[in-house]
Amino acid sequence: MPDRASADLRMFTIVELLAQQGHKCYYNVINYPSWSKQISETDLIRYQTSLENLGTSVCKQNIDIALLNRNYDSIYFKYFYPAENIIDHIRLLQPRARIIIDSVDIVYARLFAKAKLENTTNYYLDAEKIKKRELVTYSKSDLVVTITPEDTNILLKDIPNINTFIIPNIHEIHAFESEKTPFPSLIFIGVFSHEPNVDAVLYFYHEVWPTITEAHPDCHWFIVGGSPPPEIQALAGSKISITGYVPKTLPYLKKSWISIAPLRFGAGMKGKVGEAMAAGIPVVTTDFGAQGLKIISGTHLIVAKNDEDYAIQINNLILDKEKRLYIGDQGLKFIKANYSKEAVSFILNDFTKIIENLPAYRPTVKSVLYVAYTRMSQWITRNITWRFNK
Numbered sequence: 001m002p003d004r005a006s007a008d009l010r011m012f013t014i015v016e017l018l019a020q021q022g023h024k025c026y027y028n029v030i031n032y033p034s035w036s037k038q039i040s041e042t043d044l045i046r047y048q049t050s051l052e053n054l055g056t057s058v059c060k061q062n063i064d065i066a067l068l069n070r071n072y073d074s075i076y077f078k079y080f081y082p083a084e085n086i087i088d089h090i091r092l093l094q095p096r097a098r099i100i101i102d103s104v105d106i107v108y109a110r111l112f113a114k115a116k117l118e119n120t121t122n123y124y125l126d127a128e129k130i131k132k133r134e135l136v137t138y139s140k141s142d143l144v145v146t147i148t149p150e151d152t153n154i155l156l157k158d159i160p161n162i163n164t165f166i167i168p169n170i171h172e173i174h175a176f177e178s179e180k181t182p183f184p185s186l187i188f189i190g191v192f193s194h195e196p197n198v199d200a201v202l203y204f205y206h207e208v209w210p211t212i213t214e215a216h217p218d219c220h221w222f223i224v225g226g227s228p229p230p231e232i233q234a235l236a237g238s239k240i241s242i243t244g245y246v247p248k249t250l251p252y253l254k255k256s257w258i259s260i261a262p263l264r265f266g267a268g269m270k271g272k273v274g275e276a277m278a279a280g281i282p283v284v285t286t287d288f289g290a291q292g293l294k295i296i297s298g299t300h301l302i303v304a305k306n307d308e309d310y311a312i313q314i315n316n317l318i319l320d321k322e323k324r325l326y327i328g329d330q331g332l333k334f335i336k337a338n339y340s341k342e343a344v345s346f347i348l349n350d351f352t353k354i355i356e357n358l359p360a361y362r363p364t365v366k367s368v369l370y371v372a373y374t375r376m377s378q379w380i381t382r383n384i385t386w387r388f389n390k
Contacts, residue, residue, distance in 0.1 A: 001039075001047050003247050004226055005191045006169065006271020007104045010147075011078050013170040016054050017341060017348050025056040026070070030082055032060045064374055067093040074098040074355050077141075080107070084137045091140070092370040095363045098355055101138060102145040102167070105268025108134050109154050110196070113265035113288070135159060142358050145351075147269045148292030154267075163358070165351055168292065169269045170344045171278035173336050179254050184219040184318045186212075187256035187281070189249050189272045192227045196266045196288075204262040204310075205235055211311035213239065216318055224252050253279045257324060258317050261289035262310065268292065274339055277301060277331035282324050284313050293334075300334045301327060 002012035019025050029035075036044060048058045059066045067090065075090060075097045077083040083101045091099065108131035115123035135158055138144045143163045146152045152164050188204070190197035201223060212219055219239065223232065226245030236242040246252070253259070259276030261283060269292035276283050283289075283301040290303050297303040302317070304310035317324050337343060 001043075002050070004245065005194070006275070007078070009271065010104075010167075010169050011102070012050070013341065013344075014167065014348065015051065015056055017170075017345050018352070019054045019056055021345070021349065021352070023352065025054070026059060026066065026072070027051050027056050028059045028063055028066050030063055030086075064093065064378060068371070068375055068378065072097045074100055076100045076102065078102050079104055080134050080137045083141070084133060087137060087140050091361075092367045093374060095361045095367045098142040098358045098360065099140070100143045100145060100355070101141045103138075103147070103151060103155070103268075105147065105266065106134070106151045106154050107267070109151065109267040110265060113267065114195070114199075117265050131158075138162060143355065150291055151268055165354060167347060167351060168339055168344065169271050169274050170341055171274045171335050171339050173332065173340050174250060174253075174279045175332075180257060181220065181255050184216050185222065185256045185258075186219065186314070187222045187224060187252055187259050187276070188261070189252075189259070189275065190225045192225055192229055192232055196263050197225065198229060198232060199264055200262045201232055201235070203264055204260060207307045208262065208310045208314075211308075212314055215311075215315045219318070222252050222256060224249055249275065250279065253281055256281060258314060259283045260314070261285035262304075263288040266291065273301070274335055277328075278335040278339075280328040280332040282317060282327035283331060284310065284317065286310075295331075295334065299327065300331045 002009040015025050015027065032044075051058050063086070072094055075094060077087075077100065080101055080103065083099075087099060087101075090097075108127050111123065111127035111130055115127050138155070139159055139162065141162075143165060144155060145165055145167050146155060147166065147168055149166065152166060155162060155164060188197075188201055190200070192198050209221065221240045222243065223235070223240060224243045224246055228242055228244055233242055243252070253276060259272070259281045261270055261273050261276075263270065263286055266288045270285075270289050273283055273285055273289050273293070277300070284304055285301060286304060290297070290301065293300070295301055295303075302313045304313050317327075
């Protein structure tokens, strides 16, 4: 669902680029029933059609059917969460397939960063629990995909012998004539089901926004993203717009002067930062917001050092149009050179070569018997059990 979250956009674009390179891709939706309760049938059909237009086959049926009817070279999981529950099952049904897990971000790294920020024992305990689950799941795979070198280093420190490969975020480059608001305007983009985004907006509102509006009373703040909780919705007013989900963020980026990403914890690479840079919008962020990007602060974007510095940097940019244009232009060039579809296409070419060179498992007696048992169970369900259910 590439218009709802950065991770989904990245996953969709990876599938798109692999299909363009001539690989046959099958997308199996293992959580379709739950999404069908949350999202309209029209949107679900739209998402399915978008994948099918890439030449990708979309499967919404029982995953066992897909696994029994085709021999895959590789099986790619988005996140460790779905892999955690079925990786052993899949290994038995598809022993020759290389199993790849995309971390998206190292979840336990993000949770430990949150625990450090809040300095709460329960948060540390939660991070430890997730860490154990995450590492066990990764250790069962043939390859773990990370987004940044920082995430790779964290993972290798905990599992030194694991195979890793970096696939960063991928961005569409937008060159356009600016259509800015006549008054200073800031934009924050992020889906609010992701906890760091809620924290970032509330932090900015309480610690930085008052200083901005004191210096620039006519400044407006667009907060764009789906699932805003009540505490975010409550910020709406004459100077703050809460849009909720929007199908396209580009119209809001085009009219905004500055993009902000005041993240106080997280891991991986931040889609909101790259998206704004790819649209030529100057970004003011934190160390967490700039993770994974080998940028020069003050050239490609600005990394604020603290609350006071955050307000100073934004106020200076509002007053200095030439600097806004310079940082926006340098940021766009940086993203185009490193994280555009063209740039990442070369990375994916290397990725598929590495997958081909990973050793394939030989079917064990257990896997052969398990496949036979599963096929028999499917046959009984299809030809006998349904009669009793009816």
